[in-house]
Amino acid sequence: MYHSLSFLLYISMYNMKLLKLSSFGCGTRDRNRKERKREIQEEEVYEQKLKFSEMKRLKMAGSSFVWMMILGLGLQLQVEIARAQNQTSSPSTGTTPAAEVDALNSFLRKLGVSPSNQFEITDEPCVGFAINDSISLGNGGASHNPGFKCKCNGTVCHITGLKVYAKGVAGQIPDELWSLSYLTELNLAKNNLTGPVSPSVGNLTQMQYMNLDHNSFSGELPKELGNLTELLILAFSTNDFSGPLPSELGKLTKLQHLYMDSSGVSGPIPSTFAALQNMQVMRFWGNSLEGPIPSTFSNLAALEDLRISDLANGGSSLAFLKDMKSLKVLILRNNDISGSIPSNIGDYQNLSHLFLGSNKFTGPSIPPQYAQLFQRDSCRRSKTKKELLEIIIEMNFFSIWKKAVQREARRGIVEAVNWENGNMAHGVLPSGLRCLQRNFPCGRNRPVYDNFSVKCGGPETNSTNHQIIYERDNETLGPATYYVASTDRWAVSNVGHFWDKNNSKYTSDSSSQIVANTSDPQLFWTARISPVSLRYYGLGLVNGNYTVRLQFAEITILNSPYGWESLGRRVFDIYIQGNRVRKDFNIKKEARGTSFEAVQEDFLAQVSENYLEIHLFWAGKGTCCIPTAGTYGPSISAISVTRDPTGKKIKIGLILGIFVPVGVVSCLCVLALFYFVQRRKRLHRKKDEELLGIEARPYTFSYAELKAATADFNPANKLGEGGFGPVYKGTLNDGRVIAVKQLSVASHQGKSQFVAEIATISAVQQRNLVKFGYLAPEYAMRGHLTEKADVFGFGVVALEVVSGRPNSDTSLEAEKMYLLDWAWHLHQNNNEVELVDDNLSEFNEEEVKRLIRVALLCTQSSPQARPSMSRAVAMLLADIEVGAVTAQPGYLMSGWKFNDTTSFMSTDTQTTKTEHSHSSSSSSTWAIPDRDTKPMLQEIIRE
Template sequence: MGSFPSWVSNELQLNLVGNNFTLDNSNTSLLPSGLNCLQRNFPCTTGNGIYYNFSVKCGGPQITSSSNIVYERDNISLGPATYYVTNSERWAVSNVGYFIGSNNAAYSASSLSQFTNTLDSELFQTARVSASSLRYYGLGLENGNYNVTLQFAEIQIQNTEWKRLGRRLFDIYIQVGPCFTRLLVLLRKVMVNCQCHLCLFQGNLVVKDFDIRKEADGASFTAVPKMYQARVTANYLEIHFFWAGKGTCCVPNQATYGPLISAISAVPDFIPTVSNKSPTPTRKKDHTGLIVGVATGVGVVGLVAVLLVFYVVQRRRMARMIEDQEFLGMDARPYTFSYAELKAATDDFNPNNKLGEGGFGPVFKGTLNDGRVIAVKQLSVTSHQGKNQFMTEIATISAVQHRNLVKLYGCCIDVDNRLLVYEYLENKSLDQAMFGQRTLNLDWATRFDICLGIARGLAYLHEESRLRIVHRDVKASNILLDSDLTPKISDFGLAKLYDDKKTHISTRVAGTIGYLAPEYAMRGHLTEKADVFAFGVVALEVISGRSNSDPSLEEEKIYLLEWAWNLHETNRVVELVDSRLSEFDEEEAKRMVAIALLCTQTSPAPRPPMSRVVAMLSGDIEVATVSTRPGYLTDWRFNDTTSSLAETADKSTDKSTYNSSFTASTVGTANFSPEIATTPMLGEMIGDGR
């Protein structure tokens, strides 16, 4: 109680909710506004009440539900001891608790399609999560009985493999009852040394050890609505979520615990008598009195116009600030499209124009006003790749130009809308051409040219461009084909840049299992030779017309690399060539297989640089002899479990539309065995989140 101490400042993380401070203009400026509304007697809300309901989208943007309930946005960053009061003083949120290793009190889910038991999937894409104590306050409410609906969905602990072992338990309290309030008044003066004072201020315990996944019958990504009744007697409603130290702390990731809530709404169980209209905020009373004193009908219209102009200017200024921050330090800045321009080009992102979807987000076909046909890659709000890889892709592809690299026309950064604009390639990706419906005629000459084009594109990235670039995710689905079937390497979201003085980078593993070089998968040791290894796998796929793993085949042919080595050791490599080809150049085929086997050696040292691969493919130099089977094949262990996993993945993975990229940081450190690093079905399972 009393005035703020002299050491209080805006730089400190202080949560002073629920005290009895004396607040005036001299000290309220030291802290975020609204604190006076959250003191013990809630001074902003006393009286007859202003509102008769409130709804909050916890941890996310404003959303209108299928039942036309408008959930106000709650995406303010909350630290370990912070609070926030809306300008309308209609509701507030208070957070206390520190996550070890993370301070972000919000969490995002991964896909709108995952919530099948609700019409409002978007409502559950984000949630507010706290390390200890999270309180929401409905302020200025008309007194009476209210129906409080709490919306939950477990979006951190997944129902897959070991991740299902996580348990989130927390308590839910709603409103202090009238009798309990009187008890507090009596005890407040004698509570100085009471050991139970924390529980006295919790409120009415409505659920103890609440478990969202248990309420959803063990399923994750399932909406769980809970409804409770509360009585408002002093014009405010308090909802408290409290972690009591139960459950798990670190499964599936560090700091996966504490209360989690997706949305809150409170509606009256009586006929309201108030207008429910927001007055001018208390903290602006002085300005309001001046305006009201001089305003006339014309003045009001003028004020609205000024506010509208101010809002537009501020929004544009904010967008420009974000854009400047994102582009800071970028040498080659691409052309910037407006969001309205791309929205018109794609017919408002019409689903009929959708070309596919990967880990980054959906891709749409569009036509610009100048007639250019484009492919627009839209960063999903729930994307696992996120802003860092969005900017990596812009920086990388803007700095390089080559016939065998996809061309970036520009980008769009408009507040929350982030899009990349590429040239449209009619024949889509190489994996669709080879493993899909096979509507294209990929004869031997075409396949040879495709491999040569990929090799030239990688040689340019590694040795010829002014930047030293490792793609890190070379695979058939990231090779696009234009109208002439010229290959173009795409998707630079995982690319790494480093200077020529470094021999390698030690980094977290990112890419697609089945194309990962052993030294990279096991130790995070990254050089251009990681791309060389992936090229060797892609080359074998192009030669054979099949993916690097196919559990539907007989056992000796399931894994393409192993089968290729079996044929090589028995001088039968010609059998590897796609049986659908009516004719092919046998000598070229043998040379390509030998190059692919050389590229996929266990150690990076014997793998040739891509410039040498180009020379060997072109016949300018001889192909070095390979005789030793790689260690990751020698040590391979097959068993029924591995087979069943591969079969499961094959039945449930749609390779034509899903990009199975993953980042090893999501599954722990990169201590994989070599056989796992070259087993693509397991990689697709991890990429799918299964």
């Protein structure tokens, strides 16, 4: 039309030019100049005046012509519009009852809205667009909103549809609505309507589609909803209802879609819902419902989308899923469900999203049938649609079977798989992720830091007073990814995929807004967001008490003048060190219902294993689609963690109050010690005389015999030194090998202690004491009982368990007779597996080698070389690597080869060797022969 109008205007202007040219063509006639010169001059003056007058007239005529053309075209345009309207609508085929017309007028008037231009509410509203069946009253589309629909039968018309969508209307629903009993469609979503839903809703018995989503309705849902037996879709999501779900909803047997997510309902799920066998979509998540999930849900075989979360007193199982083979989306988060995943889960070939997090699933492994979810052949997939599979099963108690999952994840079939630290996972983990498991934190036993700060979702930022530098956190995350900072001070991991929103970096940005209630607004211009689970870790922290400061601001759910856009709720839980410190945390609520206002939360945390975990977890509450799809889940702007300064700054008075009494007590202790030392010296002089009176025992030896057996107590034969004196290896004339212990006068032990030790050692296993090897060398040889003595015994027992034989077996070949000797020999030849009991038909070779190496470490001669029991257990569980076994264990002495064990004395007896190797003081000596004898004791005083 624009081009036609321009063309006509162009033709008009061309015609006007022709008229002008014709006026200039009226010239003077040819006459004889000589005869009529005067007349010509007069005529030329006249013609010039005429030309001027004609030009003025034609100019005015041309202008009028243009305006007439424009007016004509406008009239023609109106005619075309009217003709188009007549072509898209049919004439009225009946009359609308006045009661319905009045109700419609009153309803719209009380809400303060008018129908769009396509509709007219007159004495007869059911004309034009109102009776056009192609008009939709669903969500979206501003051209027919507000709008209504009618249905006519040739005589009477009735209003059957009504739409006031996202118009920001407020207040309660006018009662006139409930008198429109012929309504089949009602769409009042995304407004700010309040108050209860009237029981008169039961009058709308022909209703098929009712959408009251995203409002602020309150009170209990009326049981009269059960009268709407023609309903196909019922949507009450994101409201403030209270009370239980009416059991009468079980009468809606034609119902296919039921949306109750984040609606505020509570109480148990009615068992009557088992009758809703046409149900395809059922969403109950984000409420305060009570469990268990009715077992009769197994009747709902047509379900394609089931979402339930936050069931209190759950106690359910997944048995009800057995016939739901049409499921595409299954979300059962935080429902206290126990037991195992059904073995037929692999038969659910349409399943694309599976969320089973925060339950109590157990079992030795996820069933092998589970792998079928990842092993769908690619030829089954649509060539135009990429199927995505998202599985989140974190915070359960699985022993995860993961090989097939990891294989398919590499093929790109699995979009997000979370093996996070809430599950009891075993096996080799990807590089880096192992550091983020609860049992394997980076920096353990290597503390470096006592603080860290992160600018979540943004670049490095300094605080206003420059006291804190927040490290950058603007790396791109994905559905199941992690990032370790270059400083190794902290890390972040995300789990979850934004279904409805493309946010590749998992951040939000609103740098153009002003953030209130803070002196550092730049901290809140960006935020790190996650649809499900967001964790931050502090690594390599010094153990102690810390203050954890979390800073938030709602920069996505805004304060909207339309009302409904302000109804969005971001609700998540906060965990510190695995403990939930805030449940149902709502940033905007904490900011008194205001967006772009800083919220700061401080928590105390204890670091005991050199790492800190901050976990923000979406448990299913809040809203998913306000103001846009995908607006939900945790969001955080900044983190600052500092060590508690308590105890660092002590007042001078407190210092004096501590150290003055300590000084006085110390002086008294020195005086007392001096007194006891002098008294002890006097007592020793008396005891030296008493030693000569010790009663002799059988199998005594003369000092000369012992001196000859030990080559005059040659230092080369010295095995070590204990509290009573040195111990020497000796060989008697008959070939018996003995151990000779010399009692030194310098020893502070008394006669009774010496006698008790000799009697104890003589009575314990006699000649097999060393070969049985259960007593640690330091105790057997020196009487020193250390905290590593039990570790030695554990190592011997571990080898016995592996080999299925005792520590000493004289019936075996010489090289196999002593277990420690044989185990060391096999280890040196990298043939540890030969030690395994022949009765074991199946075993894990790597685990056997690990156990033998741990046992050899536990039986090291030196207590310092043995691991602690906790470390030994960690090595057996493969939590840490097994250290290299570089020295042979103690007591490797077939035939009493004591020279093989001297190394264990070298560290802790170096000083005493110097003092006592050539002691000239009086000493006593005892010996144990290398054969079965009665307990014996003999002491000889060297002159």
